[in-house]
Amino acid sequence: MKKLKLMLAGAVMSVFAAEAVASMPAAPAPEKPKHYSEWMTRSEMKRQPKSYLLDFSNRPKWSYVMGIELESMLDTYLRYGGDDIKAYCIEYTDTMISPAGEIRRYNLKDYNLDNVRTGHFVTRMYEHFPEAKNLRAMNTLMLQLNDQPRTKEGVYWHKAIYAYQVWLDGIFMGLPYRVLTASMIYAPEQALPIYDDAVDQVKKTYERTLDPATGLNRHAWDENRDMFWSDNETGLSQHCWARAQGWYTMALVELLDALPEDYARRGEVIELLTKTFDNVIKWQDKKTDVWYQVMDSPTRKGNYLESTASSMFAYSLLKAARKGWVGQSYRDAGIKAYRGILKEFIKENPDGTISLTDCCAVAGLGPGMSPSVKAAAPKVKENTRRDGSYDYYLSEPVRDNDAKGIGPFIWASLEMEQLGYDTSMKKK
Numbered sequence: 001m002k003k004l005k006l007m008l009a010g011a012v013m014s015v016f017a018a019e020a021v022a023s024m025p026a027a028p029a030p031e032k033p034k035h036y037s038e039w040m041t042r043s044e045m046k047r048q049p050k051s052y053l054l055d056f057s058n059r060p061k062w063s064y065v066m067g068i069e070l071e072s073m074l075d076t077y078l079r080y081g082g083d084d085i086k087a088y089c090i091e092y093t094d095t096m097i098s099p100a101g102e103i104r105r106y107n108l109k110d111y112n113l114d115n116v117r118t119g120h121f122v123t124r125m126y127e128h129f130p131e132a133k134n135l136r137a138m139n140t141l142m143l144q145l146n147d148q149p150r151t152k153e154g155v156y157w158h159k160a161i162y163a164y165q166v167w168l169d170g171i172f173m174g175l176p177y178r179v180l181t182a183s184m185i186y187a188p189e190q191a192l193p194i195y196d197d198a199v200d201q202v203k204k205t206y207e208r209t210l211d212p213a214t215g216l217n218r219h220a221w222d223e224n225r226d227m228f229w230s231d232n233e234t235g236l237s238q239h240c241w242a243r244a245q246g247w248y249t250m251a252l253v254e255l256l257d258a259l260p261e262d263y264a265r266r267g268e269v270i271e272l273l274t275k276t277f278d279n280v281i282k283w284q285d286k287k288t289d290v291w292y293q294v295m296d297s298p299t300r301k302g303n304y305l306e307s308t309a310s311s312m313f314a315y316s317l318l319k320a321a322r323k324g325w326v327g328q329s330y331r332d333a334g335i336k337a338y339r340g341i342l343k344e345f346i347k348e349n350p351d352g353t354i355s356l357t358d359c360c361a362v363a364g365l366g367p368g369m370s371p372s373v374k375a376a377a378p379k380v381k382e383n384t385r386r387d388g389s390y391d392y393y394l395s396e397p398v399r400d401n402d403a404k405g406i407g408p409f410i411w412a413s414l415e416m417e418q419l420g421y422d423t424s425m426k427k428k
Contacts (some may be wrong), residue, residue: 034422036346036354036413037076041085041232043353044069044406051092055403062096062106064173065403067118072410074124079414085343093125093134101136108144111160113173116141120177120254123184138181145178151223155201155208161367164223171205172247176254183258198255199265205248206272209236214296215279216240217248219365219388226370229388237388241363242295243404246312249276250408253316256325270325279325280313281333289340293360294393302394307345307358308405314338318415338416341409347400356409359402363393 033039052060054069070089077085096104096118106115119141126134149157157163158170175198182191209217219237222230229237252273259266283295290310292298317334320326347355367373370380385425386392 008057016257017226018210028374032423034418034424035417036342036423037072037410038080038082039354039423040356040398040406040410040413041073041076041141043349043355044073045084045088046351046353047401049231050359051088051355052095052119060095060104062104062115062118064114064117066092067121069403069405069410071121071124071373072407072414074121074128075414076410079417089121090129093122093131097122097133097137099133101133101140103137103140106140108140109160111144111148111157113148113156113158113170116144116177117173120180123177123181127184135185138185141177142181142185144190145174148174153204153208154197155204158220161373161377161380162365163183163372165220165227165365166205166208166223167220167365168205168209168217168244172254175201176251176258179255180258183260188260195259195263198227198259200266202248202252202255202272205266206276209248211236211240214240215275215282216296217245217276224370226372227366228368228370228384229365237365239294239388239390239393241294241388241393242291242293242306242309243312243360244310244406245276245280245295246316249273249280249316250312252276253319256320256323274326276321277317277330281317281330284313284333284337285340288335288344289342294390297390300390302390304394304398305344305358306360307341307356308402308408309361310337310341310345311356311405311408311412314341315412315415318412318419322415322418328359334412335419338412338421341412355400356402356405357400359399359405360393361397361399361402393410 033042048054049118051070055063055065055229070092073085074089077089119138122134123138126138129300140213149160149163151157151164152168155166156170156174158165158167178194179198182194206217211218217240219239219241222235225232225235252269256266256269256273259269283290283298285298285305288305290305291305291313292303294300294303297303297308314334314337317330317337321328321331321334343356347357349355364386365388366383366386367380373380
């Protein structure tokens with residue numbers, strides 16, 4: 001009987017407790033941040049509290065993807081403050097660069113341009129928070145670029161295992177870092193040949209990868225024309241992959257940002273950027289104002305709107321217009337693109353974070369077993385699935401919050417915020 005009374009009492013208390021909870025006002029939803037740049041930065045920090053594990057990594061990784069995302073976070077900190085954002089950025093360089101300046105899991109002899117891009121973030125950090133170890137790492141990466149293998153015309157190979165190949169990706173990974181860092185560590189007369197070399201490389205890359213039929217640039221070019229993915233006559237890959245075009249476009253913007261204002265050849269880069277923009281805008285989807293994964297085949301079955309490239313184009317258009325390198329019509333195209341990104345790709349989550357959806361996880365070409373690759377790296381594993389075909393680009397995984405899109409989205413947001421845009425304007 002006593003046990004039954006206790007059970008009844010407990011049940012009554014449970015009912016009262018449930019009624020009390022039901023009558024309590026709901027907990028207020030997290031306050032929406034005013035700026036998308038801060039909102040995305042803090043969303044990523046919440047998803048991954050350790051900066052050296054960004055981009056779904058399970059161990060500390062020296063990677064261009066970390067460098068791009070963290071550099072955008074650094075710019076968010078520089079605009080709005082936030083000691084936690086600053087600490088998040090510093091955690092990466094402290095983890096990946098030893099006090100002696102040695103870079104964790106980096107091998108110079110790989111001659112991998114992807115590994116150089118992280119240095120752009122390191123140089124930006126050194127600019128604002130000077131540390132000797134970071135300067136030593138910067139010098140190591142410059143040594144790599146001094147000896148980076150090149151085509152006969154003087155353009156960097158993408159990697160040692162991608163012998164004789166020029167990728168649009170690699171132009172972004174290597175040249176902006178080299179120009180930015182040269183202006184900081186060399187005297188002007190030593191830096192000038194580096195500036196000239198960068199301009200020569202972007203121009204030659206444009207010419208070699210240009211598809212006259214579309215005005216766009218193909219993903220890559222093979223000097224030897226013997227890779228399984230390249231055309232036997234032109235050396236070109238089969239398609240314009242949107243993110244590759246985005247890498248190249250951002251490279252031009254970053255070069256202009258780093259080159260001295262009085263440098264004699266700035267006009268050549270601005271002319272190249274304008275031509276690139278004109279053709280990118282032609283392929284902007286009229287309904288959504290963003291871009292397709294396989295950029296030159298928007299109506300082909302299976303193609304999809306892709307967020308990382310769209311963010312790259314929006315950022316580049318907005319920044320170039322703000323800097324006065326191009327006219328206001330390009331800014332208008334960037335504004336439309338940004339609004340399209342918010343509508344098509346930005347998702348608000350129950351925990352108060354936001355996500356960037358529809359990101360192509362990865363895409364590349366080869367490596368395969370062409371004679372040139374065998375000679376450069378006889379042990380390289382063949383991957384003929386990455387053949388640059390339309391079906392290949394659509395076969396790669398699509399995911400949310402890929403770092404290659406998060407960084408450009410934050411940069412595009414920072415540009416829009418300078419125009420007065422905030423999170424209350426999403427649907428306007």
